[in-house]
Amino acid sequence: MTDKECRKIIHIDMDCFYASIEIRNNPSLQHQPVAVGGMVSHRGVLSTCNYIARQYGLRSAMPTAQAFKLCPNLVLLPVNMPLYKEVSQHIQSIFYRYTELVEAISLDEAYLDVTDCSFCYGSATWIAQAIRQAISAETGLTASAGIAPLKFLAKVASDINKPNGQFVIKPEEVTEFIQNLPLCHIPGIGKVTTQRLSQMGLHTCADVQQIEQSLLLNKFGKIGQRIWLFSQGKDNRQVQPHRKRKSVGVEITLLKNITALDKGIEIVKTLYFNLLTRIRHSCPYIPLENIRRIGIKLKFDDFKITTLEKSAVELNQENFIYLLRSIWQRSAGREIRLIGLHVHLPETTNEKQMSLF
Known part of the structure; x- marks a missing residue:
């Protein structure tokens, strides 16, 4: 048996994380369709929704206006990111009781490599069960887990018995499962x-x-x-405790669609300074002059998205405006709903990484 096949990887995925926290704090919402997201008046989208809301066809990233058409009695709550981060930090502390090899994907999702963990007699299945029980007892929330020798299979497995369940793919089951x-x-x-x-x-x-x-x-x-x-059953990716941040971006969903390029340029100017602020805050160890790849994104009124990037250029406002002029031609008469700017960070950097938790 190869080292790859001996690995024990757990993928933990919280169930409807934001919505579940809100329902935990307000139990009267327990049997109602609940979503967390932006308001209709601000052309918001849903961040997440509970399973009752999903029965109406609601999903993450759905425009809030569309969600209310499908589910008129939806309870919409604003995003409370400080609270969600606080709960996420608690959950992360539970992970570290079992292994230092924790790769945070988002506030509500992480990979754990428990190959060398001696707790629960070294059983990844029992470790996942113990973690889920601790999360439930200490936070009042439920989590689902997938256990497999390959990283991508652990993620696939965590979705099989959702919510509040887990699924195991043993090494000897990998070939048939993948087929x-x-x-x-x-x-x-x-x-x-x-x-x-x-x-x-x-x-x-x-x-x-x-x-x-x-x-x-x-x-x-x-x-x-x-x-x-x-x-082919090939996934050599390791659980990376300190994932490098690869990009930084900012975007805005416009209160009113636009068609004029001049208005788009004004928005890009504002976004550019917001982007610089985010880069300095998120990646203070990366000199701005080292960033040489930039990109721009547009979302049209039909919700189609297009992006355009350019490498070997300086990070400045003029280059983003140049990209905007180029990508604007793709609108083909459609109205612009969203504009975003992003940069790709240099491959080699001394940037200190911070956990997404």
Whole structure:
């Protein structure tokens, strides 16, 4: 058995994290459809919603206005990020009782490598159970867990018995499990990619196992390579306790759609200074002159998104405006709903990383 197959990886995913915290603090909401997100008047979107709300078709990132059309009796609550971060820090402290190898993906999601953990007789299944019980007892919240020897399979497994459950994929079960795994369940594979794969006659990992890697690489680029490797049961990614931040961005959903480029330029000017502030706050050890790759994002009134990036350029306002002028042509008469700016951080840096918790 290889070292890869001996790894014990747990993926912990909190159940409807923001909404669950709000319901915990206000039990009268227990049997109502609840969502956390932005107001309709500010053209907000949902951050998360409970399972009752999901029965109406609501989901994360859905425009709040659309959510109320589907669920008129929805209880909408504003985002309380300081509270969510406080609870997340508590949950993180529970993780560290079992292992130092904790990779935070977001406030409500993390990977843990418990390969060398001696607690619970070294059983990853029992460790996951113990962690979930501690989270419930100490925070009043529920978490789901996936246990597997491969990182991506741990994430897939954590979604199988949601909410408040866990699922184990043993090393000897990996081959058969992957063969039967629908491609849409591979993390990072969206609806569009799934549709394109389906048009190629590819529906499960077993289908991908029958084709050459170069075919997917030519069609989909990096994501194609990812699909092919995962379908072969190859995932050598380690749990990274100190994940490097790769990018920083800011964006704004406009209160009113715009069509005039001049208005877009004014918004970019404001966003640019917000971006500099965020970079200095998040990555104080990275000199601004070392950032040489910038990008811009537009979301149209039909909710389609387009991005444009440029490398080997200075980080300045003029270059973002240049990108805006170039990407604006893609609107093809559509109104602009959102504008965002982002930068990619240098590969080599002494930046001190902070946990997302």
